[in-house]
Amino acid sequence: MTNRTVDPRTEAAMLGSITAERWLGLAEELIQAGQPAAENPLDPDLPPGSEEGIAIVVAAKLKAMGFEVHLDAKRPGRPNVVGILAGETSPSLILNDHLDTYPAGDHSLWTETGGQPFTPTQKGDFLFARGTSDTRGNLACTLLAVQAILESGLRPIGTLKCVYTVDEEKNGPDGSIYLLDERGLTADYEITCEPTGWTRPDGSWGMSLALANSGHYLVELELVGMQSHLWRPDLAVNPVEDMTRLLSRIDSLKLSHTPPKMYGGTPPRATVLRIQGGAPREMQFTPGWCRAVVGLVGLVPGMTEESVLADVRAWIAECAKDDARLAAKVRGFPGALFVSGTMEQDPEAQPAKAIRNAYRTLLGEEPIRYRKNAFNDTIRFAERGIPAVTFGPGEDGWPPINEYIRIEKSVAGTKVLALAILDILGVRPA
Numbered sequence: 001m002t003n004r005t006v007d008p009r010t011e012a013a014m015l016g017s018i019t020a021e022r023w024l025g026l027a028e029e030l031i032q033a034g035q036p037a038a039e040n041p042l043d044p045d046l047p048p049g050s051e052e053g054i055a056i057v058v059a060a061k062l063k064a065m066g067f068e069v070h071l072d073a074k075r076p077g078r079p080n081v082v083g084i085l086a087g088e089t090s091p092s093l094i095l096n097d098h099l100d101t102y103p104a105g106d107h108s109l110w111t112e113t114g115g116q117p118f119t120p121t122q123k124g125d126f127l128f129a130r131g132t133s134d135t136r137g138n139l140a141c142t143l144l145a146v147q148a149i150l151e152s153g154l155r156p157i158g159t160l161k162c163v164y165t166v167d168e169e170k171n172g173p174d175g176s177i178y179l180l181d182e183r184g185l186t187a188d189y190e191i192t193c194e195p196t197g198w199t200r201p202d203g204s205w206g207m208s209l210a211l212a213n214s215g216h217y218l219v220e221l222e223l224v225g226m227q228s229h230l231w232r233p234d235l236a237v238n239p240v241e242d243m244t245r246l247l248s249r250i251d252s253l254k255l256s257h258t259p260p261k262m263y264g265g266t267p268p269r270a271t272v273l274r275i276q277g278g279a280p281r282e283m284q285f286t287p288g289w290c291r292a293v294v295g296l297v298g299l300v301p302g303m304t305e306e307s308v309l310a311d312v313r314a315w316i317a318e319c320a321k322d323d324a325r326l327a328a329k330v331r332g333f334p335g336a337l338f339v340s341g342t343m344e345q346d347p348e349a350q351p352a353k354a355i356r357n358a359y360r361t362l363l364g365e366e367p368i369r370y371r372k373n374a375f376n377d378t379i380r381f382a383e384r385g386i387p388a389v390t391f392g393p394g395e396d397g398w399p400p401i402n403e404y405i406r407i408e409k410s411v412a413g414t415k416v417l418a419l420a421i422l423d424i425l426g427v428r429p430a
């Protein structure tokens with residue numbers, strides 16, 4: 001059990017040292033570090049990123065704070081950073097974030113940062129750049145929270161492991177999965193600092209506490225047709241035209257499941273991500289094939305790769321009843337991992353309890369509890385039996401272009417983390 005016997009003056013000084021200025025300095029440095037090499041798309045058919053540049057920066061910061069630091073890579077150029085601050089006794093806590101970011105896309109669309117997605121740009125309480133909300137703004141919170149604790153002379157009694165993973169955007173094979181399954185990483189509790197923040201239309205804001213995550217899967221539909229000269233479409237079986245008819249019925253695709261305690265932001269559903277058909281240099285002819293990638297999102301516990309593929313096949317069969325040319329073949333997209341939804345963590349137990357206590361102390365109310373509708377490494381820890389939650393000031397549902405994070409919220413999130421770490425691990429007074 002924890003023994004939070006921090007002198008109130010020491011605690012107040014520790015919290016007071018967590019300022020917007022310090023958070024901004026750290027966030028701005030991290031956002032630019034090792035980019036754009038750390039861009040890592042979910043697309044299984046595209047090459048992954050290299051997180052080495054930011055890994056070196058983060059490792060140096062942990063070393064400077066007195067952590068024992070290991071760079072642990074499954075593949076060259078992709079080191080995970082594992083920092084350990086050994087305690088005297090149990091429990092142990094993993095504080096986690098990831099080093100990769102989502103690709104920035106078309107730079108010219110980043111109007112808030114002058115066409116430079118990796119140049120952090122402050123406008124009032126907003127900081128714009130790729131990686132602000134997801135997730136280097138949150139990463140800055142984890143480092144600053146630990147720094148504030150140690151600078152104030154407080155020493156956690158339990159062991160703190162700061163774990164910064166690669167490959168999170170591709171669901172973790174070279175990152176969290178590697179560390180947990182091949183490198184023996186474990187702990188009693190885990191907190192992933194990833195976007196659970198929200199802003200209401202009236203400007204009020206807060207951070208929710210994710211007790212579970214939804215799963216997802218990528219499937220590929222394929223139709224093969226019969227080519228003709230473009231002048232004789234009457235002779236063709238055009239699979240692009242057939243695919244558009246099939247996809248226009250995507251909303252009738254029902255994914256069977258048992259209702260969970262909590263749904264994510266959207267219940268289980270399908271959404272079209274990519275459509276390809278018609279080969280370059282063949283405009284003389286109608287296309288011979290068409291493929292579509294469909295994302296299955298909002299998956300809840302109990303849904304499996306087999307169950308969702310069966311649901312997609314049943315939907316196609318139903319569509320093909322009155323339109324035989326819609327009988328598409330379906331398979332998991334090559335290289336895609338099936339990600340299961342996780343079970344809800346107990347809000348009365350650690351680590352959820354510590355976040356709730358700290359949030360109430362600092363913000364005067366309970367954080368909203370929910371199931372987060374996205375992948376986080378939290379899923380990988382929870383799957384292996386470690387009580388794991390997600391909490392962070394990044395905006396859940398951050399915009400793909402002109403991504404931002406709120407500065408005041410980030411400072412508050414850092415303070416919540418600092419108090420939660422002390423609550424979970426216990427503390428030796430200064």
Ligand SMILES: [Zn+2]
Nearest residue numbers: 098134135194
């Ligand atoms: Zn993330």
